[in-house]
Amino acid sequence: MLTRPFTPLRIGLLGAGRVASQLGPALVAAGHSVAFVWNRNHDRASALAAELPGAQVLGDVASPLPPADVYLLAVPDAAVAPLLAATSWPEGALVAHLAGALPLSVFDAQPAVRGGVFYPLQTFSPGRAIDWPAVPLCIEASGIAAETTLLDLAGSLSQRVLRLDSAQRLKLHVAAVFANNFTNHLLGIADALLAEARLPAELLAPLVRETVDKALANPPFAVQTGPAVRRDAPTLAAHAAALAAHPAWQALYAQLTASIQAQL
Structure with a gap:
């Protein structure tokens, strides 16, 4: 100030x-x-x-x-x-x-x-x-x-x-949409999947906090974890099957997996 x-x-x-x-x-x-x-x-x-x-x-x-x-x-x-x-x-x-x-x-x-x-x-x-x-x-x-x-x-x-300038601000705004709006949407999907399984949403809270803290303290691509990074085909297939009732989310899961693997 x-x-x-x-x-x-x-x-x-x-x-x-x-x-x-x-x-x-x-x-x-x-x-x-x-x-x-x-x-x-x-x-x-x-x-x-x-x-x-x-x-x-x-x-x-x-x-x-x-x-x-x-x-x-x-x-x-x-x-x-x-x-x-x-x-x-x-x-x-x-x-x-x-x-x-x-x-x-x-x-x-x-x-x-x-x-x-x-x-x-x-x-x-x-x-x-x-x-x-x-x-x-x-x-x-x-x-x-x-x-x-x-x-x-x-x-x-x-x-x-x-x-x-306008060009810098546009790039910043796109980055903000990925960091905020898209992240919030993914958290919404996670919340819905937990509700389907009759599990409390707060189970994810420690994981989400650690993920954000880690991503803010490091280059996020460098600290990526999960089955996509491990190229864990059996787990990826099991997740795809678990999302069969939600084809749009299933397609999004596949697209995000491919995007993560493209950064390796």
């Missing part, structure tokens, strides 16, 4: 979903103010604004927006370009999206604004507290002044602030 004084900023928050619901209170806790919250669902915008002292609920983005130092677009990737086009931005407004895979060039069609990226590398779920100082915040901007403002904003929240 910033070790030097910073100027508190007024934030316009467009979006009231998972990210905005975590980010809004974090910005306020860091000393900033949220000028307004907008969301297509007015009730969700109102609920979030109620948690943010002084925040207005904005009903229409086609009317001139209230003043803000930074406007943050906490909306789905596919909604960013339409929202940019539909909003009446103040001339020279600093507008940043929070998307991992969306390039800075999405702002090219809006020359009246200064575009930027404020991408938090984290998964957001209701009821889960976020340790913001540990969250990498990835910044990109169309100019030095815009970049400086976003870097200062990021530094007020996190100890891990990075300048990344």
Whole structure:
């Protein structure tokens, strides 16, 4: 986090979903103010604004927006370009999206604004507290002044602030999907298989923790274990047979086995 004084900023928050619901209170806790919250669902915008002292609920983005130092677009990737086009931005407004895979060039069609990226590398779920100082915040901007403002904003929240261009951020986002979304999906499959066998899901907890700890402490390919690495054909065949009732999972098992063996 910033070790030097910073100027508190007024934030316009467009979006009231998972990210905005975590980010809004974090910005306020860091000393900033949220000028307004907008969301297509007015009730969700109102609920979030109620948690943010002084925040207005904005009903229409086609009317001139209230003043803000930074406007943050906490909306789905596919909604960013339409929202940019539909909003009446103040001339020279600093507008940043929070998307991992969306390039800075999405702002090219809006020359009246200064575009930027404020991408938090984290998964957001209701009821889960976020340790913001540990969250990498990835910044990109169309100019030095815009970049400086976003870097200062990021530094007020996190100890891990990075300048990344769009190509780097895209690779990071793909890596994050493998590490988070795909891993979570595989854990879901494991949970379902245990449920079929009437076994408690917590049986896997020590194994999962050791796997993650080991992978974070070493190059993951170097510490791979299991029947694929051993080329244990009888076990691989037994596992395939055990998955006969789930052909999609059976095919996924075979694909992952082949991918592991290709790295040997």
